[in-house]
Amino acid sequence: MQRLNMDRDFSQPQRESAFGIIVMAVHTIVKVTKALFFFLIYAFIKMGGTYSRYTLLGIGVVMLLCLIYAYFSYLKFTFFLDKDKQEFVVNKGIFNRDQIIIQLDKIQQVNINQSILQKIIGVYGLKIDTAGAKGEEVSIKAIDEVSAYNLKDHLLNSRIETSGQILEDTVPDQAEGILKISSWTLFKVGLTSNYGKSLALITAFLLYLIQEARHIMEVFHIDRDIVKSTFLSFATIFSLAIIVGILLIAFLIFNIARTFYKYFELEIIQHKHSLLLSSGLIAKRNTLISPKKVQVTSYSQNYFQKKLNLLNMSLKQAHFGANKKGEEMQGNMLEIVGCNPFEHDELLKMILGKVPLKGKTLIPDWRFMNLPIFFKLILPVTIFLIVALKIPEVKPFIGFSIVYFIIGFLMIFISYQKHRLSVHQEFIIKTSGIWDISNEILIPSKIQAITTSQYPWHRSIDVGHLCLHTAAGQIRFKYGNYSEIKQLVNYWLYQVESGNEDWM
Numbered sequence: 001m002q003r004l005n006m007d008r009d010f011s012q013p014q015r016e017s018a019f020g021i022i023v024m025a026v027h028t029i030v031k032v033t034k035a036l037f038f039f040l041i042y043a044f045i046k047m048g049g050t051y052s053r054y055t056l057l058g059i060g061v062v063m064l065l066c067l068i069y070a071y072f073s074y075l076k077f078t079f080f081l082d083k084d085k086q087e088f089v090v091n092k093g094i095f096n097r098d099q100i101i102i103q104l105d106k107i108q109q110v111n112i113n114q115s116i117l118q119k120i121i122g123v124y125g126l127k128i129d130t131a132g133a134k135g136e137e138v139s140i141k142a143i144d145e146v147s148a149y150n151l152k153d154h155l156l157n158s159r160i161e162t163s164g165q166i167l168e169d170t171v172p173d174q175a176e177g178i179l180k181i182s183s184w185t186l187f188k189v190g191l192t193s194n195y196g197k198s199l200a201l202i203t204a205f206l207l208y209l210i211q212e213a214r215h216i217m218e219v220f221h222i223d224r225d226i227v228k229s230t231f232l233s234f235a236t237i238f239s240l241a242i243i244v245g246i247l248l249i250a251f252l253i254f255n256i257a258r259t260f261y262k263y264f265e266l267e268i269i270q271h272k273h274s275l276l277l278s279s280g281l282i283a284k285r286n287t288l289i290s291p292k293k294v295q296v297t298s299y300s301q302n303y304f305q306k307k308l309n310l311l312n313m314s315l316k317q318a319h320f321g322a323n324k325k326g327e328e329m330q331g332n333m334l335e336i337v338g339c340n341p342f343e344h345d346e347l348l349k350m351i352l353g354k355v356p357l358k359g360k361t362l363i364p365d366w367r368f369m370n371l372p373i374f375f376k377l378i379l380p381v382t383i384f385l386i387v388a389l390k391i392p393e394v395k396p397f398i399g400f401s402i403v404y405f406i407i408g409f410l411m412i413f414i415s416y417q418k419h420r421l422s423v424h425q426e427f428i429i430k431t432s433g434i435w436d437i438s439n440e441i442l443i444p445s446k447i448q449a450i451t452t453s454q455y456p457w458h459r460s461i462d463v464g465h466l467c468l469h470t471a472a473g474q475i476r477f478k479y480g481n482y483s484e485i486k487q488l489v490n491y492w493l494y495q496v497e498s499g500n501e502d503w504m
Contacts, residue, residue, distance in 0.1 A: 010151060013078040013091070019121045020077075020142030025063075025070035026117055027141075032062055069094070079140065081154055088128070088155060090138050100138060106130045108293050108317045109334075110152045112286040119284075124148045128155065129317075152288055178275075178346055181266040185310070185338040189263070190256030192304040193312055193337070193436070198255040263337055270350055277334060287334060291351045293317055295446050295472035299344060300438040311339045312436075313347060318471035348441075352427070356441050359424035364479040365463045368416045377408045421466070421477040423488060428468070430475045444495045446470050452489060454482055 072094045079090045088107075090100040111127040118125055123142040143151070181189075264281035277287045296316040305311065313336040339347065345355050384401050388394040414434050422429040428442040447468055454464035464482030466489070468475040477485075 010081040013080045017142040021070045021074045023141045025067045028066040109289040115283040179268040179343045181338045189338045190259035295470050298440040300436045302436045312337045316472035356427040358422040362421040362480045368479040372412045
């Protein structure tokens with residue numbers, strides 16, 4: 001990659017690229033179209049030719065208003081770097097003027113993205129994420145490549161040259177590749193992981209289709225009984241096994257497609273003080289983070305991935321408040337899929353300084369299984385059996401309740417077997433899971449608070465619970481030996497108070 005010179009001075013307020021007007025206008029038009037989609041369909045189909053002309057005229061007026069809105073947004077949006085105060089300042093808003101001030105040492109990651117529209121126009125989007133944001137704190141929709149990497153370098157460094165000296169961007173020349181995921185590896189990842197996320201997306205999409213289908217039937221007065229009879233007749237043509245097989249194949253195809261869309265050409269490059277994560281099939285996403293700001297590092301692996309020598313990693317950064325709305329590789333957690341053990345170790349060395357070692361392992365008491373077995377198995381199965389004895393139509397399904405109880409018990413038992421806490425002088429590793437076995441790695445200096453608890457009826461058997469609070473979330477260990485937990489808490493508090501390492 002060719003060397004880029006940082007020849008722009010961001011100390012003075014400046015605007016985005018003028019092409020940002022087009023980007024903002026298109027984004028606004030898309031939002032309006034989504035909101036009025038079914039109204040437009042109804043207008044074109046139900047109304048005559050004369051009214052259709054008025055509808056087209058209205059659409060033209062809305063597009064013109066979106067363009068005007070984008071133009072004034074462009075004029076009112078400015079940003080600059082305050083070198084004396086070490087702040088990034090953004091002013092925006094047409095009617096209500098807003099000023100956003102971000103301290104540079106609070107910036108966790110900078111995302112340099114390029115959608116299809118931005119690629120056609122020849123600009124980049126830059127998004128800044130901080131620990132206290134509910135999403136991206138600042139989004140610059142149109143900036144040229146040189147300025148994007150120039151600004152990125154300033155934002156990720158905790159101090160800016162105050163003498164006005166122009167630095168040279170050494171990103172391209174000093175970069176060192178750590179990991180690059182091939183298409184074949186992504187195919188294996190799509191076959192073996194992320195089932196839950198894909199299932200949730202498909203379910204949400206189907207519910208959306210059902211809801212919108214009801215609206216269409218109401219608008220066009222379609223008889224629901226006809227639709228229902230057509231569906232039932234279709235179901236009788238194919239056997240249940242064939243339908244299940246088709247759904248399973250469709251699910252796997254969707255999962256693989258989703259994996260390629262998110263992680264195509266996933267590459268991790270190490271710079272002097274940061275990591276660059278690049279991926280995306282249609283819209284390329286480039287995320288830059290500082291390893292020292294990663295709070296919790298985790299990796300997971302299931303049975304199939306173990307056979308294929310694959311691991312999935314995630315880097316959790318500081319986050320406060322409600323969950324973010326960021327998607328893909330932006331936000332509180334960054335995902336790295338398809339690592340082999342060597343690449344996994346190299347990433348851990350980059351982020352943690354060394355490959356973590358497991359020390360003394362804490363094992364939970366068998367009472368870990370009591371509450372899940374009672375509330376998730378015994379109670380619901382008992383209620384079902386009572387209902388089945390009183391309602392003859394339900395009695396044939398009693399066999400399913402037995403299968404549910406057996407499978408549920410096995411899952412709870414596996415969860416108990418995998419629930420472990422390994423303690424080393426430098427690392428804390430929490431292991432958990434049923435199918436995907438996850439290992440969360442925490443450095444004691446990242447601990448912000450520690451909570452211990454014990455039920456009164458567990459005092460005689462010395463069983464208690466531990467919760468480690470970090471800026472990226474909580475790590476819990478349940479039903480451990482309470483005396484050992486209290487000793488570890490004292491040791492960790494001593495490490496935090498006597499150490500001089502920053503958590504950010």
